[in-house]
Amino acid sequence: MVRPFIIFVTTIFLASCGGGDADAPQGASTSSAPPVQQSPSLKPGFSVGRQLADQPDDITGAQVHLMYVLPSDGPDKQLDLGDTIPNSVESANRWLAAQTGGRRLRMDTFGGRVDITFAKLPRTDAQYQAAGSSQRRLIETDLGQMGLLQAGKIYMAYYEGGGKTCANAPLQPENPGFVAVTYLHGTPAGGAPCIQKPFVASSSAAPDYKEFGLLHEVLHTLGAVDKDAPDYFNGHVNNDPSDLMYAGPLTWNPSVLDINRKNYYNPDGLPSNIFNFATSPFLGAAGEEH
Numbered sequence: 001m002v003r004p005f006i007i008f009v010t011t012i013f014l015a016s017c018g019g020g021d022a023d024a025p026q027g028a029s030t031s032s033a034p035p036v037q038q039s040p041s042l043k044p045g046f047s048v049g050r051q052l053a054d055q056p057d058d059i060t061g062a063q064v065h066l067m068y069v070l071p072s073d074g075p076d077k078q079l080d081l082g083d084t085i086p087n088s089v090e091s092a093n094r095w096l097a098a099q100t101g102g103r104r105l106r107m108d109t110f111g112g113r114v115d116i117t118f119a120k121l122p123r124t125d126a127q128y129q130a131a132g133s134s135q136r137r138l139i140e141t142d143l144g145q146m147g148l149l150q151a152g153k154i155y156m157a158y159y160e161g162g163g164k165t166c167a168n169a170p171l172q173p174e175n176p177g178f179v180a181v182t183y184l185h186g187t188p189a190g191g192a193p194c195i196q197k198p199f200v201a202s203s204s205a206a207p208d209y210k211e212f213g214l215l216h217e218v219l220h221t222l223g224a225v226d227k228d229a230p231d232y233f234n235g236h237v238n239n240d241p242s243d244l245m246y247a248g249p250l251t252w253n254p255s256v257l258d259i260n261r262k263n264y265y266n267p268d269g270l271p272s273n274i275f276n277f278a279t280s281p282f283l284g285a286a287g288e289e290h
C-alpha cells in the first residue's frame, strides 16, 4: 500500500534547523581524489543496469533504499551506475560497524549489489530550489506520486541539482518523512560548494563528508536526535563536534557515534522516551551481511 505522502505537503512546519528539515552540518574534511571505478562485488552472472523501479529485495524487513534523481532539466551523470555510490555506502557501513561492534545499516540490495533506483523528477531544478526550506519535502512528495516509495523503507535520494545545503532529512516527529536528500550541487551559505566534497575513492577508504552525511541523514530520518536527549540541540547534539550528529558553533568533524552513549545510541539501553538507534530495525545484527 502506498503511503499518503501528499498529506505532508500541508503539514505545518515547526521550528527546527533548516526551516523544517534537518540540514547537514558544515565543515568536515574533504579529499580531492576523484572517484575510482572498481570491479563490483556482484553475484556471478548478475549484470548491472539502470533501474527505474525498486528491484526485488535480497532481504526482508526494514532497509535503506538509495536513489539517483534528476530534476527535469538536470544533466544525467549516471551516478546510479558504476561503483561510486556502492563504494560510499560500504565505506560508511564499515565505519558504522567499527562503532557498533559489527552492526551495519540494512541496505536494500538486489543481486548482492546496492539497489539504486533512477528517477527523473517532474520539475526543473529552479522549481525545486524555489521551494526553499520545503525543497526536500517537494522531492519526497514527487517521488511518492511517482509510486517509487514503499512502506517500511527509508530513502536517500542523491539529487543532481542545487540546494541550500549539501544534504537534509525529515526531522522527526514534527516534520515527518521517509526521504533524505543529498544535493550534489548544493551551495550552502558560508560553506564550500557541495561538489567539492567528493565521494570516497574506494570501498575500503575511510569515510569522508558524503559518507558521514549519509549516516547523519539516515539517523535523522529514523528519529535522531530525540528532543529529550541530554545534549539535544536543534535536532542534533551539541556536546562534541566529533559526534556524528553534532551541530553547533564548532566545525563538524565526525569520528564517533554518540560519543557518550547517552543521546541516541546505546545497546545497553537509553531512557524509554529517547530514540535509541541501537534498537532500530534498520540497524542489522552483528555479523549480518548487507
Ligand SMILES: [Zn+2]
Residues within 6 Å of the ligand: 022, 023, 024, 025, 216, 220, 235, 236, 247
Ligand atoms: Zn543534521
